[in-house]
Amino acid sequence: MKVSGKDVAEAILKKLQKKVEKLKVTPTLAIILAGEDPASRMYVEFKIKAAKKIGVRIKFYKFLENQLEDTLKTIEKLNADKTIHGIIVQYPIYKSWNFDDVFSRVAPQKDVDGFAKDSPFNGATAIGVWEMLTAFSFLEGFKSTKEFLKDKKIIVLGRGKTAGGPIIKLLGSYGLDITVVSRDTKNPQKVIKSADVVISATGVKNIINKTNLKKGSYVIGVGVGKEEVEGKQKVYGDINEEDVAKIAKLYCPTIGGIGPLTIVSLLENTIEAAIMSS
Numbered sequence: 001m002k003v004s005g006k007d008v009a010e011a012i013l014k015k016l017q018k019k020v021e022k023l024k025v026t027p028t029l030a031i032i033l034a035g036e037d038p039a040s041r042m043y044v045e046f047k048i049k050a051a052k053k054i055g056v057r058i059k060f061y062k063f064l065e066n067q068l069e070d071t072l073k074t075i076e077k078l079n080a081d082k083t084i085h086g087i088i089v090q091y092p093i094y095k096s097w098n099f100d101d102v103f104s105r106v107a108p109q110k111d112v113d114g115f116a117k118d119s120p121f122n123g124a125t126a127i128g129v130w131e132m133l134t135a136f137s138f139l140e141g142f143k144s145t146k147e148f149l150k151d152k153k154i155i156v157l158g159r160g161k162t163a164g165g166p167i168i169k170l171l172g173s174y175g176l177d178i179t180v181v182s183r184d185t186k187n188p189q190k191v192i193k194s195a196d197v198v199i200s201a202t203g204v205k206n207i208i209n210k211t212n213l214k215k216g217s218y219v220i221g222v223g224v225g226k227e228e229v230e231g232k233q234k235v236y237g238d239i240n241e242e243d244v245a246k247i248a249k250l251y252c253p254t255i256g257g258i259g260p261l262t263i264v265s266l267l268e269n270t271i272e273a274a275i276m277s278s
Helices: 007-020 039-053 067-080 099-103 124-139 145-150 165-173 190-192 240-247 258-278
Strands: 028-033 057-062 086-089 156-159 179-182 197-201 218-221 224-229 232-237 250-254
Touching: 007 039, 007 124, 007 258, 028 039, 028 067, 039 057, 039 258, 057 250, 067 086, 067 099, 067 145, 086 099, 086 258, 124 145, 124 165, 124 197, 124 218, 124 258, 156 190, 156 232, 179 190, 218 224, 218 240, 240 250
Parallel strands: 028 057, 028 086, 156 179, 156 197, 197 218, 218 250
Antiparallel strands: 224 232
């Protein structure tokens, strides 16, 4: 059965709205957009829309490719501004810029994406995955997510800095035993098929399909990629949804799945940052 990330996200947003209404401070998130990826602008618009819905203030900054120094100076000012609680640099940025260098300028206490090692926040995508696992546990009648995951073999595909790595870190912090599948893994298909819970964050099209999935497993697709179809850019996900729908007990598709939950988690981190600073 498919579990909609949008539906889970909407339920969480309602709770966050009530939380914001009780605060004496208005949580404020600064978004920096510096890139040519058309999807990035769309993601930023989604974040702004969700933020407005729950009362989080957005400060939006857009920079051209020749404005690297202006971008760095802006980050410095935002770091020093006590009314700004969170800062994100929308990924990807211009190819001529170094993302790690730009991002490293963000103060750790304002890194609500949770990318930095010394950030007090878990990665937004990782939290989104945990929220989906929580939805799975609720649907299966468990009292807690940890109880649901106990004794289940959990596989995470990919260990990138924005998704796989933070997911592995968060699950590990709960004392869960995680098996990571990467390019170096021997017999990866066999390893994946042994899993009760599969979380895929590779960006490889249909890497999870009927050939490597256990019947009755739980699947979350995180990774996305793009390809050109008939002259148009089309987004695809890690999981072959047609296959997975027939094999998995519960699954979250890539498209309309973890994306909305990542946005919610980002806003949740921003709210926590505001509380911590007050």
